[in-house]
Amino acid sequence: MDSFVDINGVTLNYRGASGDITALQDATLQVKRGEFAAVVGPSGCGKSTLMRLVTGLHKPSAGTIRIDGKEVKGPVKMAGMAFQHANLLPWRKVIDNVLLPLEIVEPYRSQFRSKKAEFRAKAEQLLATVGLAGFGDRYPWELSGGMQQRVSLCRSLIHEPALLMLDEPFAALDAFTREELWCVLRDLWQRLGFTVILVTHDLREAAFLADNIYVMSARPGHIVQIKPVSFARPRDLEVTYEKEFGDIVHELRLKIAEARNA
Numbered sequence: 154m155d156s157f158v159d160i161n162g163v164t165l166n167y168r169g170a171s172g173d174i175t176a177l178q179d180a181t182l183q184v185k186r187g188e189f190a191a192v193v194g195p196s197g198c199g200k201s202t203l204m205r206l207v208t209g210l211h212k213p214s215a216g217t218i219r220i221d222g223k224e225v226k227g228p229v230k231m232a233g234m235a236f237q238h239a240n241l242l243p244w245r246k247v248i249d250n251v252l253l254p255l256e257i258v259e260p261y262r263s264q265f266r267s268k269k270a271e272f273r274a275k276a277e278q279l280l281a282t283v284g285l286a287g288f289g290d291r292y293p294w295e296l297s298g299g300m301q302q303r304v305s306l307c308r309s310l311i312h313e314p315a316l317l318m319l320d321e322p323f324a325a326l327d328a329f330t331r332e333e334l335w336c337v338l339r340d341l342w343q344r345l346g347f348t349v350i351l352v353t354h355d356l357r358e359a360a361f362l363a364d365n366i367y368v369m370s371a372r373p374g375h376i377v378q379i380k381p382v383s384f385a386r387p388r389d390l391e392v393t394y395e396k397e398f399g400d401i402v403h404e405l406r407l408k409i410a411e412a413r414n415a
């Protein structure tokens with residue numbers, strides 16, 4: 154298979170205060186280039202651990218992770234990341250938060266001074282695509298939670314990463330704002346064509362956004378089911394009211410309940 158992210162037989166043991174914890178055991182998962190993958194599973198099954206392994210923040214105890222054919226051996230620069238909390242720097246304006254990766258990641262870093270105007274224009278344009286035109290000069294604390302999460306998405310994408318890793322990015326938002334941001338993410342993904350791995354507890358979110366949903370077992374986590382979602386794209390929120398959509402969510406719910414009780 155032509156996999157972009159190749160997680161192969163990965164085990165991860167944490168050294169806990171009261172002994173070792175095996176968070177993942179022999180987890181295997183392949184995500185194709187350009188795929189929108191969602192990972193769901195019971196609480197504590199190792200989803201965030203999987204994200205940390207793929208982005209190189211942890212090293213597997215066993216097994217390998219390859220991105221674009223190269224083994225992950227340290228922090229992965231080609232990945233953009235966003236989490237449940239936007240984690241914007243409160244003393245920096247919105248635009249300067251979005252620009253942050255360009256100040257850190259090469260080749261942008263060494264061009265940052267000479268190309269600042271160009272980079273700012275790019276950041277403004279990205280902010281406009283998520284509905285935040287004209288908000289660049291505000292401070293994060295002047296924005297709602299949903300707006301901050303939009304800024305966080307822009308920050309994760311400004312350096313045009315080939316891979317976007319999202320760990321519960323919309324979990325702290327109200328249901329209405331969450332659905333709005335699903336559409337923002339859908340549009341960015343359709344337009345920019347990056348590969349996504351989204352960890353979520355929200356099965357509707359997974360079914361609306363993903364090409365494939367990877368269901369994990371209880372800890373120690375591994376993939377127990379791959380559920381393809383074949384609704385035509387671009388998807389409209391109306392699809393979430395279709396019977397087939399409800400059936401997918403129901404099936405996932407049963408599978409996760411089974412995994413929890415196994």
Ligand SMILES: Nc1ncnc2c1ncn2[C@@H]1O[C@H](COP(=O)(O)OP(=O)(O)OP(=O)(O)O)[C@@H](O)[C@H]1O
Nearest residue numbers: 167168169174176195196197198199200201202203
């Ligand atoms: N740094 C750590 N040290 C020790 N144990 C850890 C560490 N991080 C996570 N764990 C344990 O590893 C297991 C998997 O944790 P992880 O956060 O990956 O799960 P998760 O599926 O993301 O959880 P949730 O769905 O509740 O967010 C849990 O039992 C957790 O307590």
